[in-house]
Amino acid sequence: CKVHKICVLPGDGIGPEIMEVATQALSVAGGKEGETFEYKQCLIGGAAIDATGKPLPDETLEVAKQSNAVLLAAIGGYKWDTLPSAQRPERGLLAIRAGLNAFANLRPAIVPRQLADSSPLKRELVEGVDILIVRELVGGIYFGQPRGFGTNEKGERIGYNTDVYSEPEVERIARVAFEAARKRGKRLCSVEKSNVLEVSQLWKEVVIRVGAEYPDVELSHMYIDNAAMQLLRNPKYFDVIVTGNIFGDILSDEASMLAGSLGLLPSASISGSGPGIYEPVHGSAPDIAGKDLANPLAMVLSAAMMCRYDLAIPKVADRLEAAVNAVLDAGLRTADIYKAGTPNTRLVKCSEMGAELMKHL
Amino acid sequence: CKVHKICVLPGDGIGPEIMEVATQALSVAGGKEGETFEYKQCLIGGAAIDATGKPLPDETLEVAKQSNAVLLAAIGGYKWDTLPSAQRPERGLLAIRAGLNAFANLRPAIVPRQLADSSPLKRELVEGVDILIVRELVGGIYFGQPRGFGTNEKGERIGYNTDVYSEPEVERIARVAFEAARKRGKRLCSVEKSNVLEVSQLWKEVVIRVGAEYPDVELSHMYIDNAAMQLLRNPKYFDVIVTGNIFGDILSDEASMLAGSLGLLPSASISGSGPGIYEPVHGSAPDIAGKDLANPLAMVLSAAMMCRYDLAIPKVADRLEAAVNAVLDAGLRTADIYKAGTPNTRLVKCSEMGAELMKHL
Numbered sequence: 194c195k196v197h198k199i200c201v202l203p204g205d206g207i208g209p210e211i212m213e214v215a216t217q218a219l220s221v222a223g224g225k226e227g228e229t230f231e232y233k234q235c236l237i238g239g240a241a242i243d244a245t246g247k248p249l250p251d252e253t254l255e256v257a258k259q260s261n262a263v264l265l266a267a268i269g270g271y272k273w274d275t276l277p278s279a280q281r282p283e284r285g286l287l288a289i290r291a292g293l294n295a296f297a298n299l300r301p302a303i304v305p306r307q308l309a310d311s312s313p314l315k316r317e318l319v320e321g322v323d324i325l326i327v328r329e330l331v332g333g334i335y336f337g338q339p340r341g342f343g344t345n346e347k348g349e350r351i352g353y354n355t356d357v358y359s360e361p362e363v364e365r366i367a368r369v370a371f372e373a374a375r376k377r378g379k380r381l382c383s384v385e386k387s388n389v390l391e392v393s394q395l396w397k398e399v400v401i402r403v404g405a406e407y408p409d410v411e412l413s414h415m416y417i418d419n420a421a422m423q424l425l426r427n428p429k430y431f432d433v434i435v436t437g438n439i440f441g442d443i444l445s446d447e448a449s450m451l452a453g454s455l456g457l458l459p460s461a462s463i464s465g466s467g468p469g470i471y472e473p474v475h476g477s478a479p480d481i482a483g484k485d486l487a488n489p490l491a492m493v494l495s496a497a498m499m500c501r502y503d504l505a506i507p508k509v510a511d512r513l514e515a516a517v518n519a520v521l522d523a524g525l526r527t528a529d530i531y532k533a534g535t536p537n538t539r540l541v542k543c544s545e546m547g548a549e550l551m552k553h554l
Numbered sequence: 555c556k557v558h559k560i561c562v563l564p565g566d567g568i569g570p571e572i573m574e575v576a577t578q579a580l581s582v583a584g585g586k587e588g589e590t591f592e593y594k595q596c597l598i599g600g601a602a603i604d605a606t607g608k609p610l611p612d613e614t615l616e617v618a619k620q621s622n623a624v625l626l627a628a629i630g631g632y633k634w635d636t637l638p639s640a641q642r643p644e645r646g647l648l649a650i651r652a653g654l655n656a657f658a659n660l661r662p663a664i665v666p667r668q669l670a671d672s673s674p675l676k677r678e679l680v681e682g683v684d685i686l687i688v689r690e691l692v693g694g695i696y697f698g699q700p701r702g703f704g705t706n707e708k709g710e711r712i713g714y715n716t717d718v719y720s721e722p723e724v725e726r727i728a729r730v731a732f733e734a735a736r737k738r739g740k741r742l743c744s745v746e747k748s749n750v751l752e753v754s755q756l757w758k759e760v761v762i763r764v765g766a767e768y769p770d771v772e773l774s775h776m777y778i779d780n781a782a783m784q785l786l787r788n789p790k791y792f793d794v795i796v797t798g799n800i801f802g803d804i805l806s807d808e809a810s811m812l813a814g815s816l817g818l819l820p821s822a823s824i825s826g827s828g829p830g831i832y833e834p835v836h837g838s839a840p841d842i843a844g845k846d847l848a849n850p851l852a853m854v855l856s857a858a859m860m861c862r863y864d865l866a867i868p869k870v871a872d873r874l875e876a877a878v879n880a881v882l883d884a885g886l887r888t889a890d891i892y893k894a895g896t897p898n899t900r901l902v903k904c905s906e907m908g909a910e911l912m913k914h915l
């Protein structure tokens with residue numbers, strides 16, 4: 194038992210409301226296991242822009258680096274949408290990922306049995322789906338140089354970006370994915386576009402090489418366009434998916450819709466050495482901010498992932514996850530996951546969901 | 555009435571079987587309207603590699619350029635999968651697109667009412683879906699320079715590609731999309747990743763500028779990750795989508811799954827000046843090649859698109875489309891779209907589907 198230093202970034206929109214529930218739940222669950230948390234709250238995103246002019250103040254990154262893990266709620270909102278893109282809230286997100294070298298984004302796409310009917314896909318296709326998407330998060334076209342605006346040889350104005358991966362970058366993300374697959378269904382699908390792109394050919398080559406060290410994991414390869422199809426045609430085919438930054442952005446959002454709602458999906462962005470970033474998949478939902486309508490469960494499940502990965506206190510994670518299951522079994526539903534007419538369910542506010550959750554901890 | 559010169563590229567796998575049906579149907583339908591077709595058959599893909607060593611022989615490109623339109627069936631197969639990527643069948647496809655400057659790929663994602671139940675999505679979500687995806691096809695990361703392999707400043711091996719668009723490139727594809735939207739539901743959604751990529755910022759800026767000329771078309775913007783979600787959450791939201799080469803590759807394949815099967819989906823790749831390329835969305839299906847099991851309908855519908863766009867003989871297109879509808883209404887289903895137990899349907903072979911189609915022309 195020790196004190197875990199958590200950098201808390203509530204961010205914008207519904208962020209503060211759901212963070213409130215998550216830190217409370219974490220403290221209670223931790224208490225039962227003799228674990229203590231010390232929270233340092235910092236600014237990021239729109240809130241940071243308003244207060245300091247920057248989406249990621251230096252102080253926030255400093256505190257984050259000195260913590261054991263970072264809990265991030267959500268950033269962005271209409272208010273900052275008209276700023277030049279280099280000063281927008283999203284930049285804070287990209288900057289903290291890069292600043293902490295959080296290169297591996299783990300996004301489970303699980304269809305909770307209590308909500309299988311809210312998937313846009315037919316129930317028989319999604320029931321039991323349990324996919325882990327491992328997305329490279331600090332490389333590829335998001336960060337590749339050169340990038341910018343210029344003119345081509347015809348004198349026409351152009352915009353350009355570079356999609357680039359180095360061998361060590363692919364190697365480390367491949368290792369994270371193989372290790373994860375080894376602990377799960379032992380199947381890994383690497384997604385790229387090697388029939389067209391050199392960056393993907395390097396990707397595939399390195400993944401195959403690393404795969405030789407994991408003979409117990411079945412490795413397959415799929416083009417991104419086909420993966421976007423197969424995720425709908427037969428989602429149960431997938432166990433772990435590993436892919437680059439932009440393909441991972443697209444695929445993980447597509448996969449999250451299998452669950453019908455983003456309201457229960459957590460994510461972890463880990464670095465292997467320093468603190469990781471734990472955040473829900475959903476956004477800041479500015480339209481419902483401050484109205485006590487938000488769903489805090491994905492934030493709570495993100496805190497659970499934090500306990501499991503960075504803090505290595507799996508019993509606290511178990512408690513948090515069990516409590517989420519219990520409130521869902523009890524039929525409690527925030528507006529985003531409520532479907533009028535479903536028997537034994539009840540529409541609740543964010544604060545009520547939080548209060549019920551505490552009872553089950 | 556005149557003679558339409560068609561460059562016919564059967565390609566690999568099931569290509570020859572379905573092309574046979576499509577050209578026959580085209581001749582019969584054309585005959586009723588006094589239109590005549592002159593077919594010149596050429597090599598592309600694996601067949602071309604075997605015969606000439608090149609996936610797109612110069613002669614094929616020459617004939618294509620001198621024709622009024624190109625009908626392409628499908629390319630590729632296991633046999634050529636181990637060749638170095640620069641010599642693979644897909645390169646023939648990329649080369650003919652670039653060679654004909656076929657910059658606008660039009661892919662309708664329509665859920666045919668006869669098959670709404672075969673979608674992985676719930677019927678109420680997909681019934682009536684009618685999306686047209688306009689994908690830029692000869693630019694972006696597929697063709698951007700520089701590309702290749704090298705070493706970075708740390709001496710590590712890298713693979714890299716450049717995603718680049720110029721103003722005129724975006725302008726011309728935007729115009730195609732706005733014109734198409736004007737003739738349909740008058741709504742255009744431009745998909746990019748302008749919160750991260752400069753190439754997308756240029757894209758968005760130019761689309762907005764072109765949009766000023768189309769005040770009757772409602773323009774919206776969506777990030778690619780969100781578009782991949784919304785296509786599942788609420789596909790009926792979309793009318794026309796315009797996007798770049800790689801995002802279009804992914805989105806159009808995802809959208810095609812809304813129909814449950816690729817068996818009925820045609821595509822057109824047009825240049826605005828020279829001949830366009832008309833091909834089914836599905837691949838060469840080497841596993842069922844030569845077994846008379848293929849579905850020829852997407853190829854026939856591609857021929858119909860050709861009549862409508864390049865040849866400007868819409869009555870022939872109407873006849874082909876009506877015949878496809880008629881065989882589906884009559885309950886005929888090839889294996890790919892057959893679902894045992896569906897009342898009033900019958901499993902047929904490719905040749906029988908073709909023969910029935912002729913009866914309805």
Ligand SMILES: CC(C)[C@H](C(=O)O)[C@@H](O)C(=O)O
Nearest residue numbers: 283284286287442749750779
């Ligand atoms: C907000 C945006 C920059 C971000 C990304 O593209 O990575 C988001 O879509 C995500 O997936 O976390």
Ligand SMILES: CC(C)[C@H](C(=O)O)[C@@H](O)C(=O)O
Nearest residue numbers: 388389418644645647648803
């Ligand atoms: C075969 C491949 C090169 C091609 C592409 O990526 O464009 C295909 O996926 C398509 O969409 O026509």
